[in-house]
Amino acid sequence: MFYSSESELENNQSAIEEFFENTLIKSNLKTLHGTLFYAYAKPANAKMALVISSGRVEGTDKYKELLWEFYNNDYAIFIIDHQGQGRSYRHLKNKHKGYVKDFQDYSADLNQFTEQVVNAHWQGNKALIAHSMGGAIALHYLATYTHDYKGVFLSAPMLNIFTKKVPRFSTTLAVNIAKILGFQYSYAFGQKNYIPLNFDLNVLTSSEIRYKQFRQTYHATPSLQLGGVTYGWLHAVIKFLPSVDKLNITIPMYVAKAEKDEVVNNTALDKLANSHENASIESFKDAKHELFFERDEIRKPALKSLYTFCESINL
Template sequence: MEIINENEYEEVMNDTVAPYLAARRRELYVPGADYPFRNENKRITGKIHMLQYLADDPKGVIVISHGFTESAVKYDEVTYYFLKEGYHVYIPEHCGHGRSYRLTADPSLVHIDTWRRYIRDFLKACRYIKKAYPDLPLDLFAHSMGGAIGGIAAAWEPQWFHKVILSSPMIRPLTGNVPWPAATGIAVEKCILGKEEEYVAGQKPYDGSGAFETSSATSRPRYERYKKLRAEKKELQTWSPSYGWLLASAEMSWYLRLYAWKKYTAPMLLVQAQTEDLVSVRALKNFAGRINREGKTVCDYIHMIGTKHEIYGSRGKTLEKYWRYIFNFLEDDREK
C-alpha cells in the first residue's frame, strides 16, 4: 500500500484523506457501562463518543483503542489506511478523552476512578460493533494506554477478537526519575487521602507547549497536524494525569502481567519502538515471551528500528514497513 509522503502530507490529508473520511464517517454516542465501581452511592455513567467509518467492500472490522490524552481524530491517517485495505473502522474515545463523558470538570486533566471503567466502557462499544456486524471478524488495533485497555478487554472477552495488534502498549508505564514502586506507592497514598483528582506532581494543565524534538513521533508534519488541531479544539486538550489515573495505570499493569497473558486466544502482534520513553520495553518483552511460552496463542514480537513511541507517527520507509507488518499479520491465518 502507498504511504502518504511527508513532503506533501498536509496537501494530501486536506485534499484527499479528509473528504474520503468525511464521506464514510458517522458520529455515534454509546452509553457507558452501568456499573457501581468503587462507590455504589456514586453511580456515575455517561456516553462514549465513537466515530464510525465504513469501507466500500469490507472484509473485517477494526476497533481502535487510542492512547493517553489522544482522541479519535488523531487516527485519521491510520483510519484511512485501514479503510483502503477493506476494513470498517470504529474509534471509541475513552472516558475523559475527546467528546466522551468525563469525571472531572478540568479539560486538561485525565482522571479515572477505577481502571475497570475503561475496560467495561470499551467492551460496551465492542458489543455495539459486533451486534452491527455479526458476520465480520473484529480485529483490535491498540496503542499505549489503549494497549492496556484493549489488552485487558481481549483477555476478558477473548472470543470476541479475531486478531489483536498492540502498538507500544502500556504493559507497564515508565515514571521518569521516580522508581515504579515509589510512584505506585505515592498514587495509592494520595487516593487514600482523597486527593485522587489532583495533578501528579510535576504535571500541569494544557498550555499549548510541546515541541516535535521531544515528542513521541518521528514525522514532523504528522506531529504538527495534531498539535494544531489540539490548539483549536478544547475537547482535545487533555494533557496530564491525576493520581487516580496513575493508580489505575498501575492496576492495569498488574492485571496484564499477572493474569491477562493466560487468557488470550486470538493471534497477537506486538510492535515495540526503538526509542521508548513512556512504556517499559522489558515489560513488553516479558509479556510477549510469557504468551509464547505458556499461553494459548502466539504473539509475534516486532522491534521497529528508527521509531519512537508513536510508531504510527513515523515517516517514509519505516512507516511503510510498519503497515506492511500489520496487514500481513491481519491476512495471515496461522494458528498455534
Template sequence: MSETEATPSDILRSTPDNPVPPNHFAGFFTGHRGARLRYAVFRCEMSPARGTIVLLHGRSESIEKYYETIRDFNAMGLWVATYDLRGQGGSDRLLKKPKKGHLRRFSDYERDLDLFLEQIVLPDTRLPFFLVAHSTGALIALSAAPRLANRIERMALAAPFVGLTGQALSQGMIRFIAGALTVIGLGQISAGSDQNGRAFAGNPLTSDPKRFARNGAIGTSNPDLMIGPPTMRWLKETLAAARRVASQAHLTAITIPTLVLAPMRDGIVPYASQEELARNFRAGQLVNIIGGRHELFSEADVYRVQALAAIEAFIPGNEASSPVAGDAAA
C-alpha cells in the same frame, strides 16, 4: 446503530491538513455507568470488506488523531470502528475540571469496550473483527483479552502501556505515591504539568515534524478535545493494571494471536518492559521497530510503514463473503 446519532459533520472535527475520511457514520453510545462516549465507523470501498478493525486510542488522544491511519486501514479493505475513551476527546469528562485526565476504575475502560462491541460493532460492522490498539488502548486490550477470544480474531498492540519511563521518579515510587494519595482522598490531584503545546525538539512521541505539527493543530483548533496530565488515581489504576496484565497467569489466559509492535526508542513505555511482555506471552509475537518512538502511527514513514506492513501481514482477510455482523449473529 447507537441511540444517539447526529450528522457526522457535527461530531467529527476537521483541520485543513487533516480532513475527515469519507464514507462514515458517527454518534454517541452509552458506556458503563451512563457515560456518553463518541464513536465513528469508517467504511472501506472494497466489497466485500476483509473485516473490521476495532481501534483503541492512547491516553489524551481522540478520533481525529487517527484519520490518516484510518485511511490506511480502509485501503487494506478493512472497516474501522473506534471511539474516544471516557474522560477524553469528545466523550464525557469525569470531573468538573474537564482538562484533568481522570479514571475511577480501570475496569470502566473494559466495560466500555464490551458495550462498544455489543452496541456498535456487532450490529453495524463487518466480520471478522480485529483489534488494533495503542499505549493505554493496548493495556485495555490486554486486560480484556481473556474474555474476547470468541469475538476478536487477532490483536495488534503498538507500544502497550505496561510500564512507565522518562519520569523524574522511578515507576515504583510513582505507583506508591499515586496509591497513597488516592487512599487518603487526593486521587484527583494532577500528576505533572500540561504537555500540550510542547516543542517538537526532544519530544518522546515522534520523530516526524509534520505529523507532530498536525497533531498539535488538532488541539489548537479544538481545545475542547484536549486533556492535561493524568490524575493520581488514573496513574494508580493504570499502573496496577499494567503489573497485572504482565503476569504469567494473565498472559497464559490470552489465546488471541497477538502482535506486539515495540518501538525501541520509546520515551514513554520502557522497551525492556514491552520485550519482557512478549517473551512471556505464549500467544504474542514481538516486532521491534528499531529507532521508532512511542507514537508509531504518527511516526516518520520509515518507522510507520513497518508497523502498518506488519499489521497488514498479520491480520488475515476473510476470503468468503463478509456479512454484516448482526446478520451473521442472527
C-alpha cells in the same frame, strides 16, 4: 497496498477531511457512567474490520490519516474515544485532568462498544488494533469478556510506566499516599493543563509534519485537549498493571515495539511476548512511542507488519 506519505500529506488533507466529514459515520454510545463518542466506516468491498483502541490523550480526530488509509485499503474501521478524552465525556470539572475511577471501566466500555456497535454493523472477521494505554485496555478486555476477535495488534502497549530515574516503589508509595489523603482529583506532581510542546521537546514521534498536524487539530478544537494525569488515574493504573502478567490471551498477538520509547517500558513488552506462544514481537529501529504517527521510514514497515498480520488471521 496504499501508504500515506509525509511528502503528500498536505496535498491529501482535503481528501482526508472529506473522508472524515462525509464518509465516517459518527455517533454516541450511552454507558452507565456517561456518553462515549465513536465512529465507523465500511468500504464496499471490506475484507475485514479493524477496531481501534487508542492511547491516552488520543481520539478519533487524531487518527484521521490512519483511518483514511485503512479505509482506502478496504478495511472496515471502528474507533471509540475512551472515557475522559477525545469527544467522550470527561469526569471532572477541569476537563484537562486525566482521571478514571477504575482502569477496568475502560475495558467494560470496549466490550459494550463491541457488542452494541461493532457487532451490529459488522459480522465478518475483525482484529483489535491497540496503542499504548489502549493496548492495556485491549488485553484486559480480551482476557475478561467473550468475543470473536481473530487477533490483536499492539503498538507500544502500556504494560509498565516508564519512570526513568525514579524507582517504581517510590512512585507507587507517593501515589498511594496521595490517594489516601484525598488528592485523587488533583494533578500528580509535575502534571498540568494541556500544553503543546515544541516538536524538538516531544517524546512521541520524530515526524515533524505529523506532530504538527496533531497539535493543529487540538488547537482548532480545544475540547479535544487533555492535560496531565491525576493521582487517581495513576493509582488506577498502578493497581491494574500487575494483573497484566496474569492475563491469558488465546488469540494471535503481534507486539510492535518502539526502540526509543520513553513513554512505556519495553522490558514489559518482551515479557508479554515471551509468555504467550501465540505472540510475535518486532522492534522498530529509531522509533519513538507513536508508531502510527512516525516518519515514513518507520511507519511504513510498522504498517506492513500490521497488514501482514491481518492477512494471516483473516481466514
